[in-house]
Amino acid sequence: MAAKKLNIKDKYRLLTRDLDWEFSYQDRNKAFPFEEFEGIKITDWSKWEDPFRLTMDAYWKYQAEKERKLYAIFDAFAQNNGQLNISDPRYVNALKIFLTGVSPLEYQAFQGFAHTGRQFGGVGARVACQMQSIDELRHVQTQVHAMSHYNKFFDGLQDWSHMHDRVWYLSVPKSFFNDARAAGPFEFMVAIGFSFEYVLTNLLFVPFMSGAAYNGDMATVTFGFSAQSDEARHMTLGLEVIKFLLEQHEDNVPIVQKWIDKWFWRGTRLLTIVSMMMDYMLPNKVMSWKEAWEVYFEEAGGALFKDLARYGIRMPKYADIIEKEKEHVSHQAWWTFYTHGHAAGFHTWIPTDEEMDWLSEKYPETFDKYYRPRWELAKEMEAKGERFYTKALPQLCTTCQIPMLFTEMDNPTQISYRDSIYKGDRYHFCSDGCKDIFDDEPEKFVQSWLPVHQIFQGNCGGPGVEDILRDYYQMNVGVDNMDIKGSPDEERWKKWKGVA
Amino acid sequence: MSKVYIALQDNDESRYIVEAIEEDNSEATVIHMPAMIRIEAENFLAVKRETVEEKMGRDWDVQELHVNLITLGGNVDEDDDQLTLTWNE
């Protein structure tokens, strides 16, 4: 009998989509209990279009090929002391933020997609989530392995997981993913699968990784781009989820729009830290944050929302504010870390004169006017031996948990404050976007584990900042923190390079 | 009009794929960046198995594209013969 040839779609349908069945002995809703409480209406899971049709045998084959290549490079990097080839030891501080701030998010993505990969009633959607779950596990593990060699030669990477659970600025990324995972499965997909993966991770993984390559960091660019090769599948899943939800029922449209508004705002806030990594922490520059934002958010995101307009979906709320903020956020964030450099798990510094000139060129409207004067002042103080560190602990936004560092966009010298009163208590926010999110779900956000509040309540040891850093955060005080100038990282680098 | 795009790791395999894309999509723009190659086009871009096979001189599965892929933008449709990216206007 001559077998007929099956095309990839039919084959995938037969091998995968047909595995599930209608229950006869138990209530199926008990096996998939979380599908209804968010108000999303799914009328027919069989309408799900598989975003990609990778069977497990092909998955093992291609992923093993990627892993072989990747680990060959990690081995070569370690054997040849690849850390000596980076542009400048300042660069490694971006990796410290990456490992303590981003890699644990990959872990949470692994967990979140395992949850949806178990809970969705449709087998096509479930399997796609499962594959993303295992990919995300791959990402955290390859990142830990890529940084393993750096950890042997630089400070501040060593206790990344412990830090992620405790350190004040790391509650920003942690709470972002906790928020998504604590939500229902459909909101999680819109939050992470769509908003984060489809639009926002590109900003981290593409221009920043290109920057890693440009700064001689072979290990990071290799894991970054290797991870991105999975990301293309994740992006396709994110877009499919949105289209599926919007096509299933018109009542889903306003719910999805609300989630898009929330998660683009939350994602934009989260990326503040990436903006400063791009503009201030890469010694060799590939593109400015503003340029990256224009390519990956405005252009790519704009095309996406034009495409989605047919479903009645509009651009995320506050897109106009977001557009203005690209001129400011990297400068405001780096200044905040510079002035809190004694309480950070990485080193900070004043940009060099050439770097300031580059920033002037890339930010002609804002850098010289608002930000260069601060750095000139910091330089003067440093020259007098009075490197500036602020004494105060910052006030945090209850929603995004970022210190109140953002300004009003029509007056960039005025810090932006908003507040709400809920059950007699006042809560503070950095923006209308964050206030809206709180006002919509106050019961959720009053739970926020705000690091500064926790410190004041005595839940993080103390009493002094240094005690907290040493005992609660487990940092090596005087080694992991403070300015790059005079740090052990810098001393070692000079020794390796034979410079005084 | 919106741009669809695809970015590949800058390596030997990708060079053949990029050649094939250029041949099949005359309107596409190829941009070389550190460690990556980005190709963009208005509304539509196709990566065709046959052309890639011709360039490489061997059998090539469309799913192999994922090994060298960095990112893409647009609605994806993948079958045995090609991967296409489109925006609906």
Add this chain to the structure above:
Amino acid sequence: MTIEIKTATLEPVRNTYANVERRFGDKPATRYQEATYDLQSETNFHYRPLWQPDLELNDPRRTAIVMSDWYAFKDPRQFYYGAYVQQRAKMQEVAESNYSFFENRDLARFLSDDARAEVIRYLVPLRHVEHTANLNNMYGTAYGYGTAITQAQLFNAMDRLGMAQYLSRIGLILDGNSGDALVEAKQQWLEADIWQGLRALCEETLVTEDWFEVMLAQNLVLDALITDLVYRQFDQKLSDQGAQDIGMLTEFMQLWNKDATRWMDAVLKTAVAESNENKELLQQWIEKWRGKAAEALSPLAEAMLGESALAEALEQLDKRVAKAGIK
């Protein structure tokens, strides 16, 4: 003699991450150690999950099993993602060459009508059981505690999806890619009396709430029995009927079972050794699910293999349980 070249200026500051050092000392660590220990967030969660507000996002209380350190569940295979996919890629390469050989040489034509019917009746419907196993292992991945055991369950879940797909391919090979064999096998699964006990049991595991119990019911009890019945006894029966070539298509599952058994036995042993409370609970669960499974599988085993088949399989299970220190 070992010669150590001194490069004074390139001395590492430390040998591994601090969490690994706290567990194993300041010495170079394995990739498994760095990619496994303490990865999961332990404290200071921001919000209770809307879908389970009585518990934290990561919470050890989703099972009644209690461990002082959830990272005691070291995987004897030391699988992290990279090691796992590379191991499975090797296995799939062999499987792929077996499947193509079988297809290209059209070995299906040597199967008797009886053997072909038996494969469709007894082997192909197992794809639905693998699908259940996929969900049950995803359950432990999502709600389990500590990377050591959750990652191993994720690998197991993906393996089960892979095996469900291989079993489906066996159907497609037998029906010339029409899908008829899959339809027939599904009808067996949904309607034939011999399958209903197992189907009801699968559905029951899917609504069971304690993830450790689910893992035990699936990966120990059901897997041990089905492996012995299908991949040992039924395989032997097919060989005896001259249908030994089917063994080429199930070699992956045979190999896989060895691998998974090694892991599951280690898990059980560790959980038993932790405390008497664990031991008693595990014993209860095993008895409960062993009883249910024996009842569910009895008509299937008898139809497929004859009267004594199930007893043989149960004996294998009991040996493994005893080896883990129960009874």
